[in-house]
Amino acid sequence: MTTPTLAPPVATGGFDISGTAPVPLGRLARVELRKLVDTRSGRWLLIIQALLIVVASAIVVIVAAVNDESMRLMDFTGLAGAVMGILLPVMGIMAITSEWSQRTNMATFTLEPRRSRVVAAKLIASVAAAIVSVVLAIAVGYLATGAAAALGVDVNWNADLEMLAAFTLVQVLGLLTGFALGTLILNTPGAIVCFFAYFTLVPVILAVAGELMGWFESVRPWIDFADAQLPLSDFGQDADELGFAAMHWGHFTVSGLIWFVLPLGAGIARMLRAEVK
Amino acid sequence: MIAVERLTKRYGGFTAVDDVSFVARAGQVTGFLGPNGAGKTTTMRVLAGLTRADQGSATVGGYQLHEIPNPGRHVGILLDASAQHAGRTGREVLTLAARTMGLPDSRVDEMLALVSLDEAESRRRVRNYSLGMRQRLGIAHALLGEPQVLILDEPANGLDPAGIRWMRGLLRGYAERGGAVLLSSHLLHEVEQIADEMAVIGRGQIVASGTKAELLAAAGTFVHSADDARLAAALSSAGVTVTPSGTGLVADAEAAQVGEAALAAGIALVELRPSGTSGLEDLFLELTADTQRDAATAAPTNEGAFA
Numbered sequence: 001m002t003t004p005t006l007a008p009p010v011a012t013g014g015f016d017i018s019g020t021a022p023v024p025l026g027r028l029a030r031v032e033l034r035k036l037v038d039t040r041s042g043r044w045l046l047i048i049q050a051l052l053i054v055v056a057s058a059i060v061v062i063v064a065a066v067n068d069e070s071m072r073l074m075d076f077t078g079l080a081g082a083v084m085g086i087l088l089p090v091m092g093i094m095a096i097t098s099e100w101s102q103r104t105n106m107a108t109f110t111l112e113p114r115r116s117r118v119v120a121a122k123l124i125a126s127v128a129a130a131i132v133s134v135v136l137a138i139a140v141g142y143l144a145t146g147a148a149a150a151l152g153v154d155v156n157w158n159a160d161l162e163m164l165a166a167f168t169l170v171q172v173l174g175l176l177t178g179f180a181l182g183t184l185i186l187n188t189p190g191a192i193v194c195f196f197a198y199f200t201l202v203p204v205i206l207a208v209a210g211e212l213m214g215w216f217e218s219v220r221p222w223i224d225f226a227d228a229q230l231p232l233s234d235f236g237q238d239a240d241e242l243g244f245a246a247m248h249w250g251h252f253t254v255s256g257l258i259w260f261v262l263p264l265g266a267g268i269a270r271m272l273r274a275e276v277k
Numbered sequence: 278m279i280a281v282e283r284l285t286k287r288y289g290g291f292t293a294v295d296d297v298s299f300v301a302r303a304g305q306v307t308g309f310l311g312p313n314g315a316g317k318t319t320t321m322r323v324l325a326g327l328t329r330a331d332q333g334s335a336t337v338g339g340y341q342l343h344e345i346p347n348p349g350r351h352v353g354i355l356l357d358a359s360a361q362h363a364g365r366t367g368r369e370v371l372t373l374a375a376r377t378m379g380l381p382d383s384r385v386d387e388m389l390a391l392v393s394l395d396e397a398e399s400r401r402r403v404r405n406y407s408l409g410m411r412q413r414l415g416i417a418h419a420l421l422g423e424p425q426v427l428i429l430d431e432p433a434n435g436l437d438p439a440g441i442r443w444m445r446g447l448l449r450g451y452a453e454r455g456g457a458v459l460l461s462s463h464l465l466h467e468v469e470q471i472a473d474e475m476a477v478i479g480r481g482q483i484v485a486s487g488t489k490a491e492l493l494a495a496a497g498t499f500v501h502s503a504d505d506a507r508l509a510a511a512l513s514s515a516g517v518t519v520t521p522s523g524t525g526l527v528a529d530a531e532a533a534q535v536g537e538a539a540l541a542a543g544i545a546l547v548e549l550r551p552s553g554t555s556g557l558e559d560l561f562l563e564l565t566a567d568t569q570r571d572a573a574t575a576a577p578t579n580e581g582a583f584a
Contacts, residue, residue: 015338
C-alpha cells in the first residue's frame, strides 16, 4: 500500500469559513436530477414510462389503421397522459423516499444541513423531469400521428396549445401530489400504496357517498381533487367542458388544499424536523 | 476545533447523552472511546446536525454545522459506511458529493486512489462491497472536500489489520498537517494506537478524558521486585493502593514514589514502568464496568438502538 498523498488541510489552527460560498440551489437541483436517474430503479422507471407510451401509441395506431378510424394528435397526448399519470407520481414519491429508505439522506443532509434547500432542490429536479417527460410524450404523439397518417388513417394534426398547457399542468400536479405523499410518509411502498388509494379508491368512495347521501353531492366537488382537474385532463369531453375556462377554480383550490398543500406542508415540516437515522 | 459542551440528549425516559463535554483540537487525533450504546454515535450525530440536542451544544470551529456554508469543504463526516444507496457505484457516490460541493470530478479519482479502491471496484455497486470497502469509500467521502475537521464514527469497523494500519497512518498524517480528527471506537486498543487525546464515555457520561500520557499515568505503575510481598506491604503502609498483576504488582502511584518506597525498604527492583496497555485496559473496563451489557444482565435491552 503506497503512502497516501493527502492534500494538506487549509487551516492550521484557525477555522475560516468566511471565504466559502454556500452551495447554490441550482447546483443542488442538478445533483438531485442526477440522483433521479443514476440508480436502476430511477432509470427503469423512466425507460418503462417511455416504452409504455411508445407501445400503447403503436397499438392505437394499428387498431385505428385496421378499423379505418380517424385519429387526433391530442388522442395520443391523452394516451401518454394516462401512462404518465401513474408513473410520474411514483417518480415524485421516490425522489424523497429512496433517500430515506437507503439512508443516503445522512450524506445529503451533512453536505447541505439546511434541509429546506434540499427539499426545494428535489422539487425543482422532479418538476424538471416531469416537464421533460411531457415534452417527450408530445413528441411521441407527433410521431404516432405521422405513423397513423402514413398508414392511411384520417388524422387531425391540430395541436391545441391550451390543452397542451393543461396537460403539462395536470402531469406536474400529479407528480407533486406523489412528492407530497412521499414527504409525508417517507417510505416508498407506503407512499405508492397511499397514492393509488387516492388515485383509484377515493373517487369511487366519494361517488358512492354522493349516491347514498344527497347532501354530500354538493360537498363532493370541493373535496375531489381529481374531479376538479377533469376539464384539464379528460380530452374526450365536449368542448364547452374542456379547458381552463371550464375550470371551477374554487373547487380546484379547496380540493388541492386538502390533497396537495396540506400533505406537502405536513410532510415538509416532518422532513425538516425528523431525526435522520 | 470541535467543542461539545454540556450536551444532553434524551429519548423518552432514556438519557442517551448526559451532560457531555470534551474538545478535539487541531493537529490532534482525539479518540472517543466507550462501549456500544454509551452515547458516542448520538454525540456525533448532534455534531453532524442529524439529531437535535436537548441541552448544550456541539460545534465545529464555534459553529453549528448548518451555519457553515458548503460544510463538506470544512468538515468531513463518516457516521455509517453502510448508509449509501446499494444500487449506486462507489464512484457515483463520490461524484454526487463532489458535484454538491462544486469540486471537479478529478477529485473523485484522487480520493479513490487515496483509499486504494481500484477502477474496477469503483464501478461496482455498493451492494457488492465488503464492509471494509464501504469504510474506505466512507473515508474517501469524508476527505473529498479537503476538510479541516474529520468526524468518524467507528471508522476501523470491518477493516482488516492492514487496513487499520493504513487508516492509522492516514489519520496521523492528516493531524500532523493541522487537521482535527475525532474518531470513535468501542475498542481501546484501536484508539490507544492512534489517538493523542481520549474521551472515555460510559452510559452517556464522560468518565475520563485527557491525553494518553495522563490516562496512562492514572492507570498506575507496574513494579516487580526481589520480594513483591514485602514491597506491597511497604507501599500499603505508605498509603499506596497495590494490586497483584501478572508477575508483579500495579501500584496506584507514580514510578518515582514506588522507587523511593523500594529504596527505603531496601528491596531490589527488577522491573518498574507505567502499567501501560494492560493498565489502561483495566481502567477502561473499570470505568465502563457498570455500563457493560455483560456485567449487568438487567441492563435495558433497547439501549443498543441509540448506539
